[in-house]
Amino acid sequence: MSTTTRREREIQELRSKIITQSWKIITEDGWQALSIRKIADAIEYSAPVIYKHFESKEAIIEYFSKEGFNILSHEMSLIPEDKIDSSERLRDIAYTYWKFASTYVQHYRIMFGLGIPPCEAINSSKEMQRTSNYMYSAIEQVLSDSGNDIADKYLKLKTFWSTLHGFVAIALLSDDHIPSAPTATLIDAVEGFIFTLKNNK
Numbered sequence: 001m002s003t004t005t006r007r008e009r010e011i012q013e014l015r016s017k018i019i020t021q022s023w024k025i026i027t028e029d030g031w032q033a034l035s036i037r038k039i040a041d042a043i044e045y046s047a048p049v050i051y052k053h054f055e056s057k058e059a060i061i062e063y064f065s066k067e068g069f070n071i072l073s074h075e076m077s078l079i080p081e082d083k084i085d086s087s088e089r090l091r092d093i094a095y096t097y098w099k100f101a102s103t104y105v106q107h108y109r110i111m112f113g114l115g116i117p118p119c120e121a122i123n124s125s126k127e128m129q130r131t132s133n134y135m136y137s138a139i140e141q142v143l144s145d146s147g148n149d150i151a152d153k154y155l156k157l158k159t160f161w162s163t164l165h166g167f168v169a170i171a172l173l174s175d176d177h178i179p180s181a182p183t184a185t186l187i188d189a190v191e192g193f194i195f196t197l198k199n200n201k
Contacts, residue, residue, distance in 0.1 A: 075099075086142045
């Protein structure tokens with residue numbers, strides 16, 4: 001093994017340690033407890049070494065946010081796009097979103113700034129855009145199949161995402177965990193949204 005290859009491996013291993021320890025702090029003590037100094041002490045390196053990998057605490061938060069959107073968009077990508085009923089695909093996307101939030105609670109909090117200062121870099125990230133694209137295409141298909149060519153697709157996307165996020169946020173306000181199965185109120189809201197897509201022409 002060459003010196004360069006060994007050095008690259010060591011750099012990657014250190015980065016992995018930083019990420020692992022950061023996540024441990026976040027899950028055990030909350031994001032507020034996360035600091036470059038605390039990470040450095042835990043992995044027994046100096047703070048300047050951590051800064052070589054992440055320029056700030058916010059950069060670490062951004063890393064986990066993008067990781068969360070990657071997981072969410074991957075889960076949505078598993079939903080078949082050629083479903084006979086386009087409404088069913090939109091339902092699946094809504095319920096996949098809810099299940100993701102219930103499974104990856106800490107990621108969700110970081111992704112949407114629940115109790116965390118917002119990160120502008122995330123709002124324009126390609127990871128977040130992929131999630132948005134899956135929602136948009138499903139909405140677009142329902143509108144097309146229903147012959148609704150006057151609806152503002154981007155407005156409908158904002159409404160759909162806001163609805164899903166609203167139910168998750170409300171659930172997390174009252175508990176640190178939410179049920180894996182969609183609630184009756186969420187199901188009712190999704191059905192109402194689909195109805196408007198099909199009938200408000």
